[in-house]
Amino acid sequence: MSDAAMTKLKHLVQNRRPYHMLEAPFYTDPDIFKADMDLIFRRHWIFVGLEPDVPEPGDVMNVKIGDASILIVRDDDNNIHAMHNICRHRGAALVVDEKTSVGRLVCPYHSWTYGLDGALLHAQYMPEDFDASCSGLRKVHLRSVEGLLFICLAENPPEDFEEFAKTAGPYVAPHDIANCKVVHESDLIEPGNWKLAVENNRECYHCSANHPELTQSIYEFGFGFDATEHDPSRQALRRHYEDMVEKDLAAWEAAGLPSVENNQRLEAVSGFRVGRMTMDKAGESQTLDTKIASKKLLGNFTEARLGDLSIHTQPNSWHHLMSDHIVSFAVFPLSANQTLVKTKWLVHKDAVEGVDYDMENLTRVWSETNVQDSRLVGLSQLGAQSPGYVQGPYSKQTEGQVEQFAAWYIARLKAHLCA
Template identity: 60%
Template structure:
């Protein structure tokens, strides 16, 4: 980072006004984007995959985060491992992005060969003094939290992921993610900065006019509202949601399903939030008729009407766990004005498409919602590049969680530059 960029960034961080959107350069400046990749995506735990992506020994998935490429695989001892996708000979990229199966990791350049434990097994013509033990693949920190796979590129990853795991595993365990499979996966390129993608996700102020599919099962009131602005019908709906949340939380907790809100979005390095939210009508699933999309329940869940467990992590994920399926979302910045959103829909591993579920019905709510969000992020990015852009105030009723994301980001960047 040049001295000029450092001074600009420190000035912007110092003058950030709580309760207001970030200034335009945070969304548009390539130098600031590079610092984001270094200090946020290079130093924090990043959600990248699910255990069903590497269900069996030899299964592998390659994920790119900025300039870094990481191989995630399951070894013969059933342990999940992660390595930099860089050959220890002359640095060639070895496996393309995506899922594959490997017996060994073989560099296509000079055939250096590594076991799925990362150890160098074969390197021809290197001489008698060459020690293969010193040329194994570089390890990447990896942690599965109830089947959600996180990696950290830092040499000293934040230790508080263990605190997050301790809280979250009881919430996630009943859905038995490890015994699911990925029924469908979608990569959507959003024409906006990654922070706009996260900010859009952290509020439902925009849901009513923009998400006609999502607001069938999902109550926007669960993310805050201004009581004085509601008409009579909306007031009744808000009251109905509040009563439903209270009774459902008590019932679910009584059934052994942790449900009440836990919120650490801006007071932990590995920030997170969770809450089991009521689903409208039947209460079963985030579908257009709110009924379960898959007839095979997850885990040992007997009650179909268990709402949707919402789980967010800083800086790049959100997830919805229901009784019949799971939807996970990962955000990967591509450049200052482009972001990849990767969505996976998971069902029980024994569920059969066309028999136990219809793929369109399973995915249609979030397919539509993702595209609607991408359109909103795009117009937000366009506005951030306009000379007339000025950071406006957040709603104290509906955008409190956006403020927590912004506060977390500002705090982590300040700590990195201190």
């Protein structure tokens, strides 16, 4: 980053207006995009997938974060490793597919061969004093939080991630992610900056007008929507929702399911929010009829109506864990105006398609919602690129979580720029 670009970024960070959209360059400037990749995505814990992405020994997942290609590999002892996808000989990529299964990791260039843990096993024609133990694949920090996989590309990752693992782990554990399977994946390139994709996710102000499928099961009140209601029918709906929340949270907590919201996005380096939300109608799952999509419940669950365990992690993920299935989302920036949103649907590993679940019913709500959100993100990007763009105000009643994300982002930039 040039000195001029750095000075500009520092000025923008210093002058950020609370409870307002970020200034346009944060969404459009290629230099700021590069700073985001360096200061955010290469220095924080990034969600990359789930343990069922690599269910068997030898399974490999290739994750790309900017220019970095990282291999997530399960070894013969069922340990999972994260390693740079770079041969230690002359730098060739070892794996080009997004997912594959191997016995060993073999470089296609000169056949240097590595174990599933990254140790160099074979390098032909090297000198006698060559020390293979010093030429294993470069490891990347990896943590599994009850099956949710995070990596950090920094040499010294943020230590407060332990607080997230300690807090969120008990919420996630009953859903038994390790004994789930990924049954559907969707890659959607949204025509907007990654921050617009995250901001859109952090509020439900737009839900009733844009998400007819999703709002069959969710209440906007569960997503930070706290507007004063004047319409009598809306007032009654709000009272009904609050009564349900009080009863549901008490019942779920009594059953041993942590449910009360814990929100540390604003103050934590490894920011997060976790909490179990009441859902509408049957209240079982995020489907059109709000009933379970899979007859085979997760973990040891015997009760279908367990709400939606909603998890947000800074900077790039959100998740919905229900009694019968899980929907997991990850955001990967591609450029200043393009973002890859990866969505995965999981069910119990023993669930059988056509018997226990119907794929269309399982995936329809979020498949439709993702397309709708992509359109909205694209509209926001068009606005940010216009010379007429000015910073609009957030609603303090409905967009508090958007402000929390924006404040977190600015605080992290400020911390790194000052350092």
